[in-house]
Amino acid sequence: MKDYLDYLKVSATMGRISRREFMGRAAAVGVTAAAASTMLADAVHAAGPQKGGIMRLGLQGGSTTDSLDPALATNQVALMAIRLWGESLTELGDDGSIQGKVAESFSASADAKTWTFKIREGITFSNGKPVTAEDVVATIERHSDDEAKSGALGLLRDITNVRADGDSVVVELNSANADLPYLLADYHLAIQPGGGKDAPDAAIGTGPYIVKEAEMGVRIVAEKNPDYWGDTGHAAEIELLVINDNTARVAALQSGQVDMIDRVPPRTAGLVERAPNVTVHKTSGPGHYVFIMHCDTAPFADNDVRMALKYGINREEMVDKILHGYGSVGNDTPINASYPLYTEFEQREYDPDKAAFHMKKSGYEGSILLRTSDNSFPGAPDAAALFQQSCAGAGINVEIKREPNDGYWSEVWNAQPFCTSYWGGRPTQDQMFTTAYLSTADWNDTRFHNEKFDQLLLAARAELDTAKRKQMYADMGMLVRNEGGLICPMFNDFLDATTDRVAGWETGVAGFALMNSYAPLRMWVAA
Amino acid sequence: MSPVVRLLAQRISLGLLLLFFVSVLIFAGTIILPGDVAQAILGQSATPEALANLRRDMGLNDPPLQRYLAWLGGVVQGDLGTSLTSGQDIASTMGSRLENTLFLAFWAALISVPLAIFLGLLAVRFRDRWPDKLISGVTLASISVPEFLIAYVVMFFLGVQFRWLNPTAVGFRPDADVLTKLDAIALPVLVLTLVILAHMMRMTRAAILNVMQSAYIETAELKGLTMFKIIWRHAFPNSIAPVVNVVMLNLAYLVVGVVVIEVVFVYPGMGQYLVDHVSKRDVPVVQACGLVFAAVYIGLNLVADIVSILTNPRLRHPK
Numbered sequence: 049m050k051d052y053l054d055y056l057k058v059s060a061t062m063g064r065i066s067r068r069e070f071m072g073r074a075a076a077v078g079v080t081a082a083a084a085s086t087m088l089a090d091a092v093h094a095a096g097p098q099k100g101g102i103m104r105l106g107l108q109g110g111s112t113t114d115s116l117d118p119a120l121a122t123n124q125v126a127l128m129a130i131r132l133w134g135e136s137l138t139e140l141g142d143d144g145s146i147q148g149k150v151a152e153s154f155s156a157s158a159d160a161k162t163w164t165f166k167i168r169e170g171i172t173f174s175n176g177k178p179v180t181a182e183d184v185v186a187t188i189e190r191h192s193d194d195e196a197k198s199g200a201l202g203l204l205r206d207i208t209n210v211r212a213d214g215d216s217v218v219v220e221l222n223s224a225n226a227d228l229p230y231l232l233a234d235y236h237l238a239i240q241p242g243g244g245k246d247a248p249d250a251a252i253g254t255g256p257y258i259v260k261e262a263e264m265g266v267r268i269v270a271e272k273n274p275d276y277w278g279d280t281g282h283a284a285e286i287e288l289l290v291i292n293d294n295t296a297r298v299a300a301l302q303s304g305q306v307d308m309i310d311r312v313p314p315r316t317a318g319l320v321e322r323a324p325n326v327t328v329h330k331t332s333g334p335g336h337y338v339f340i341m342h343c344d345t346a347p348f349a350d351n352d353v354r355m356a357l358k359y360g361i362n363r364e365e366m367v368d369k370i371l372h373g374y375g376s377v378g379n380d381t382p383i384n385a386s387y388p389l390y391t392e393f394e395q396r397e398y399d400p401d402k403a404a405f406h407m408k409k410s411g412y413e414g415s416i417l418l419r420t421s422d423n424s425f426p427g428a429p430d431a432a433a434l435f436q437q438s439c440a441g442a443g444i445n446v447e448i449k450r451e452p453n454d455g456y457w458s459e460v461w462n463a464q465p466f467c468t469s470y471w472g473g474r475p476t477q478d479q480m481f482t483t484a485y486l487s488t489a490d491w492n493d494t495r496f497h498n499e500k501f502d503q504l505l506l507a508a509r510a511e512l513d514t515a516k517r518k519q520m521y522a523d524m525g526m527l528v529r530n531e532g533g534l535i536c537p538m539f540n541d542f543l544d545a546t547t548d549r550v551a552g553w554e555t556g557v558a559g560f561a562l563m564n565s566y567a568p569l570r571m572w573v574a575a
Numbered sequence: 576m577s578p579v580v581r582l583l584a585q586r587i588s589l590g591l592l593l594l595f596f597v598s599v600l601i602f603a604g605t606i607i608l609p610g611d612v613a614q615a616i617l618g619q620s621a622t623p624e625a626l627a628n629l630r631r632d633m634g635l636n637d638p639p640l641q642r643y644l645a646w647l648g649g650v651v652q653g654d655l656g657t658s659l660t661s662g663q664d665i666a667s668t669m670g671s672r673l674e675n676t677l678f679l680a681f682w683a684a685l686i687s688v689p690l691a692i693f694l695g696l697l698a699v700r701f702r703d704r705w706p707d708k709l710i711s712g713v714t715l716a717s718i719s720v721p722e723f724l725i726a727y728v729v730m731f732f733l734g735v736q737f738r739w740l741n742p743t744a745v746g747f748r749p750d751a752d753v754l755t756k757l758d759a760i761a762l763p764v765l766v767l768t769l770v771i772l773a774h775m776m777r778m779t780r781a782a783i784l785n786v787m788q789s790a791y792i793e794t795a796e797l798k799g800l801t802m803f804k805i806i807w808r809h810a811f812p813n814s815i816a817p818v819v820n821v822v823m824l825n826l827a828y829l830v831v832g833v834v835v836i837e838v839v840f841v842y843p844g845m846g847q848y849l850v851d852h853v854s855k856r857d858v859p860v861v862q863a864c865g866l867v868f869a870a871v872y873i874g875l876n877l878v879a880d881i882v883s884i885l886t887n888p889r890l891r892h893p894k
Contacts, residue, residue: 113658296742299742305746306745457614458614490622
């Protein structure tokens with residue numbers, strides 16, 4: 049039977065029989081569907097990438113108002129476009145470690161204040177010009193000077209000086225930062241000729257594809273750069289199609305109009321997967337849905353009120369009913385196992401007695417006003433209702449106020465004392481904490497001002513000893529968990545789906561959706 | 576001056592005045608909305624410095640009245656300005672979107688208008704018998720279901736289950752040949768037809784039935800004409816005015832009201848373009864779209880008025 053299966057595998061890999069036929073014949077000799085599917089995937093994988101063909105992606109988030117300027121990229125489509133044509137100095141590896149991209153190697157001074165990046169030799173931009181250290185310096189300058197409108201501005205604020213030194217770039221920092229290479233992997237920071245100062249939206253970079261057609265909010269078409277230095281980029285042409293409507297995106301995938309989509313709605317993911325030609329891929333990541341309280345505003349200024357509400361939420365139920373099982377429970381810190389240097393804490397459970405105890409201790413007897421909206425995260429109003437119910441079990445009265453989607457991010461989030469929201473997460477603990485929990489952070493959306501926490505954060509940044517650093521992050525996580533304004537009930541998985549026309553999906557790639565957006569570059573057209 | 580020309584001049588100048596008020600309203604509306612374009616562009620990644628830099632570059636620090644007058648000055652000279660978010664010329668980007676919307680509207684109208692009038696005539700011919708009831712029942716049902724639901728249903732069955740037609744219009748390219756384009760928009764056209772059919776069909780039926788009560792119809796019947804000939808030759812010409820009114824209303828809907836359909840089927844028309852720019856508070860683009868939509872609406876109503884005057888001898892030759 050093994051020979052027969054091998055024969056089938058080869059046939060299917062070569063495209064002589066269809067996937068459906070393979071599954072059918074494998075079933076006939078007693079192989080379960082799941083096993084057959086894995087078997088086929090392995091066989092296709094082992095055969096190695098095939099070159100050529102057109103790969104189409106249906107993505108959510110693109111808008112007519114987008115720009116090809118990487119500094120202004122804010123959504124998945126803009127990010128994916130940058131992945132096609134551009135590359136940053138560094139990139140996140142599959143296991144969450146950091147590795148060089150345009151930079152061949154990098155090293156830090158002993159105090160982690162001065163970093164040197166050696167530029168990879170012999171690589172060129174898609175306009176044929178070689179990449180120089182000056183281009184890299186100009187790119188970093190464009191995203192970090194006082195005039196910058198870049199989404200990466202916040203990351204680069206600590207840089208005091210960037211200069212070229214032969215074929216290397218030297219970056220000097222105001223304060224030590226052991227995570228600088230992680231910051232420079234940010235997708236906004238794609239290296240452009242002359243830093244993109246003259247033509248920010250020219251989409252010229254060192255990436256595997258060359259953009260040949262861009263109609264914002266509709267489609268971006270790119271063809272393979274024949275002179276690309278790396279080994280990714282198998283399809284001859286990649287087409288990014290903006291399909292914001294969930295139903296339309298799934299329908300386009302099922303009918304084969306596109307080969308790959310992101311953001312499969314959790315509610316229907318089970319149904320989508322039943323289609324014979326579709327595979328849904330689940331990837332756990334750092335993204336989480338949150339209920340955020342301002343630690344400096346009554347009644348949330350009292351830590352007992354915050355603890356009461358933290359005990360009053362039923363995390364398991366949320367993962368079940370809001371994420372439909374596609375996620376994991378949170379523990380009131382923004383950090384989970386997807387981060388390097390993660391330490392696991394004891395899981396906080398739903399405990400109405402403890403919730404009632406803390407509420408009583410605080411002496412607060414009024415009701416709690418929770419603001420929510422549909423776009424704060426998928427299913428947020430339902431999650432708010434579940435929270436209301438579980439709190440009622442502890443005798444706490446939660447009032448829900450439904451806010452309009454429009455203007456939620458400017459009027460409610462980071463402005464009102466208690467609301468629902470989400471975080472996409474960051475590649476490192478330092479970045480996540482710096483972005484939203486440092487006293488001086490612009491997006492300190494829980495108004496968390498904790499001196500000890502701030503000191504630990506700065507100390508950890510300068511600490512090059514991994515064990516000590518890990519302990520510091522554990523202490524910080526504990527502070528947020530026990531004193532912060534964050535109620536984190538769940539971490540959401542990324543749900544992407546592909547048809548069997550494309551192959552080469554790898555599970556467990558660190559970072560964000562669609563294999564950290566590398567899926568179109570690392571997968572290939574199989575049929 | 577002939578009364579028709581005078582009427583035309585009157586209507587057009589009134590229309591221009593209306594357009595002016597519309598532009599004031601839209602501008603005021605976008606100012607009242609929370610947040611501004613700088614905030615909308617930067618989204619969650621907005622830092623105070625980046626916001627300030629962007630606002631200064633876009634001239635958002637000028638008072639609203641000054642911004643409005645600057646915009647109005649440009650429009651009067653035929654310059655719609657550039658988009659705040661993408662920096663592109665509005666006239667050319669909107670032009671191609673408008674073309675797409677008109678393409679979709681044209682084919683939907685080409686199918687639905689004759690079909691609606693024919694079904695209306697048929698319903699009158701077989702009044703209160705089963706064809707009438709069937710036509711009324713089906714069209715009323717299709718107008719009663721929300722359009723996005725019809726869209727999802729046909730997408731699921733015709734697009735995904737049976738694979739007869741493309742479930743979405745992502746294959747639409749303005750530079751493709753007509754057959755490819757039609758292939759891409761088959762489902763949206765079908766849904767739009769279903770949505771506007773009932774209104775026009777019911778109006779045709781009602782208007783003709785109204786005329787059918789007249790004495791001259793009885794005379795025609797007594798002359799021995801066939802029922803269909805009576806309806807077509809005698810009743811229909813006298814009921815054109817109300818029918819044209821409804822047809823024009825629905826044509827206007829095909830241009831200005833198809834936002835939902837365009838979004839659901841991922842069709843690159845004016846609808847998606849407008850929605851994106853409203854959510855980004857890109858005032859010049861919203862203004863330009865609003866003007867175009869208002870102009871289409873006013874223009875089609877103007878046509879309806881003129882047609883009803885021209886088809887009515889009593890209005891054509893007033894004493």
